[in-house]
Amino acid sequence: MYAVRYELIKECKQSGARLGRLHTPHGIIETPIFMPVGTQATVKSMTPEELKEIGSQIILSNTYHLYMRPGHELIKKAGGLHEFMQWDKPILTDSGGFQVFSLGPLRKITEEGVEFRSHLDGSRHTITPEKAVEIQTALGSDIMMAFDECAPYPADRDYVKKSLERTTRWLQRCKDAHKNTENQALFGIVQGGMYKDLREQSAREITAIDLPGYAIGGLSVGEPKDIMYDILGHTVQFLPEDKPRYLMGVGSPDDLLEGVIRGVDMFDCVLPTRIARNGTAMTSQGKVVVRNATYAEDFSPLDPECDCYTCRNYTKAYIRHLIKANEILGARLLTIHNLRFLLKLMENVRIAIHEDRLLDFKEEFFKKYYKK
Numbered sequence: 001m002y003a004v005r006y007e008l009i010k011e012c013k014q015s016g017a018r019l020g021r022l023h024t025p026h027g028i029i030e031t032p033i034f035m036p037v038g039t040q041a042t043v044k045s046m047t048p049e050e051l052k053e054i055g056s057q058i059i060l061s062n063t064y065h066l067y068m069r070p071g072h073e074l075i076k077k078a079g080g081l082h083e084f085m086q087w088d089k090p091i092l093t094d095s096g097g098f099q100v101f102s103l104g105p106l107r108k109i110t111e112e113g114v115e116f117r118s119h120l121d122g123s124r125h126t127i128t129p130e131k132a133v134e135i136q137t138a139l140g141s142d143i144m145m146a147f148d149e150c151a152p153y154p155a156d157r158d159y160v161k162k163s164l165e166r167t168t169r170w171l172q173r174c175k176d177a178h179k180n181t182e183n184q185a186l187f188g189i190v191q192g193g194m195y196k197d198l199r200e201q202s203a204r205e206i207t208a209i210d211l212p213g214y215a216i217g218g219l220s221v222g223e224p225k226d227i228m229y230d231i232l233g234h235t236v237q238f239l240p241e242d243k244p245r246y247l248m249g250v251g252s253p254d255d256l257l258e259g260v261i262r263g264v265d266m267f268d269c270v271l272p273t274r275i276a277r278n279g280t281a282m283t284s285q286g287k288v289v290v291r292n293a294t295y296a297e298d299f300s301p302l303d304p305e306c307d308c309y310t311c312r313n314y315t316k317a318y319i320r321h322l323i324k325a326n327e328i329l330g331a332r333l334l335t336i337h338n339l340r341f342l343l344k345l346m347e348n349v350r351i352a353i354h355e356d357r358l359l360d361f362k363e364e365f366f367k368k369y370y371k372k
């Protein structure tokens with residue numbers, strides 16, 4: 001019996017989309033779902049209450065960052081990540097692989113794991129599959145991700161093949177090290193770069209290891225969107241229907257819709273929170289760069305169709321002022337709105353799947369948001 005169980009509710013008649021429920025130790029998640037990212041045990045500037053108010057069902061955090069600071073042993077002493085950050089709903093933690101690889105030349109990959117220097121003080125560390133499981137066990141996340149290598153883009157075929165085969169061996173080591181399978185789920189991660197045959201090989205190897213869920217990694221790494229969609233569509237066909245599918249690092253509105261249509265259930269991305277901090281909003285009328293002078297005397301709401309706290313109380317002019325003045329409230333108000341926008345989008349996607357009209361919904365959304 002796994003800690004996480006996927007219940008397939010309905011398959012969309014218009015596309016490969018699915019409606020599902022993910023049963024976890026900290027509650028049930030309606031899928032397809034967008035998961036806000038809280039890298040350092042906080043979704044930047046948001047309280048747990050505010051996250052719940054906008055409809056967040058699950059949040060993400062990061063093994064690498066929490067291992068570096070404040071340390072997984074400290075969080076374990078605090079009673080685990082849920083207690084430490086006062087979030088009582090599900091948490092998914094990434095394994096640290098991606099973050100360590102993002103450190104660039106400061107790291108060395110071996111069969112054992114990855115040696116790297118801390119981005120904080122330059123100290124030397126090694127993360128292995130066993131260490132990644134140990135850290136996530138201490139954090140107590142509901143879903144932990146396997147330690148994998150996300151091949152860079154572009155990368156040559158031989159490198160990608162060797163990398164995916166090592167990721168498979170690392171997954172088996174993660175599974176062997178994972179003891180509390182009743183309380184924490186381990187998800188495997190499919191790699192294979194932009195090579196369809198290597199994607200099939202990775203998907204077959206990873207899903208041959210029986211786990212409660214599988215992720216598609218190695219995408220949203222700078223490749224053109226049409227390549228991402230093509231590789232995604234190809235890869236999903238080798239994933240089991242009765243398990244959740246998580247597309248890592250994806251979260252612009254078009255990518256979420258294209259991913260759902262291809263059968264993806266879970267998404268995460270730093271985009272909504274990151275662009276909020278530099279003054280850009282995702283709205284029902286498309287992207288609004290609210291820091292632009294255009295909005296200096298615009299006393300209308302950020303998004304007239306949005307029900308969030310920001311749109312119910314403030315004008316574009318006020319938010320622009322806060323952003324220009326580098327006031328913390330500016331970032332907070334846009335973060336509240338951008339997260340609500342994506343969470344509401346996924347609520348509407350779930351309704352559209354239920355009513356077998358997802359492709360129609362996508363067409364209407366694209367016309368308004370992308371004017372196409």
Ligand SMILES: CCCSCc1cc(N)cc2c(=O)[nH]c(N)nc12
Pocket residue numbers: 037039060061062094095096097098145148149150151189216217218219220221248249250268
């Ligand atoms: C908190 C961040 C979660 S998603 C990070 C991420 C993002 C993207 N784009 C790819 C990968 C990947 O291939 N492997 C892993 N572990 N993580 C990835």
Ligand SMILES: [Zn+2]
Pocket residue numbers: 302303306307308309310311312336337338340
């Ligand atoms: Zn809003």
